[in-house]
Amino acid sequence: MPDPTTFSLSRPQLRRPTAGQATLTVAAIALGVVIAAVDSRPTWDDSGITAAVLVLAAATVVAIDGRRPWLWAALIGLPLPLIEVPATGSTASAVALLFTAIGAAAGFVVHRAVRGAASH
Secondary structure, eight states: OOOGGGOOOOOOOOOOOOHHHHHHHHHHHHHHHHHHHHHTSTTOOOHHHHHHHHHHHHHHHHHHHOSOHHHHHHHHHTHHHHHHHHHHSOOGGGGHHHHHHHHHHHHHHHHHHHHHHHTO
16 A cells, blocks of 8 residues: 555656657658658559558667557558548548558567567
8 A cells, every 4th residue: 555645746757758769759750741741642542552661660660669669650650641631531541550550569579579589
């Protein structure tokens, strides 16, 4: 049972992101925006390539960081529906989040496997 005399309503301390984490965050957002911009062009009609690039981008970023795969999936995947839904009225582009989630899960597995192999 927690000690009632040590109870505090103060905010928990948040850690400042490292330069590498900040760079990776900017890169993930940029990847998502570029993928969304290319996919939203009227001349682009190849959903398979878009899906593959979303998977690859999320897998790469998560394999590098190894933490918070949900965050990286959202940062890379959300720009596509944010651009497409208002422009077309269709929510079909929300499937992008599924592809980034698959990529993030794959990147997480790769990161753990590499980290585990390096410790042996």
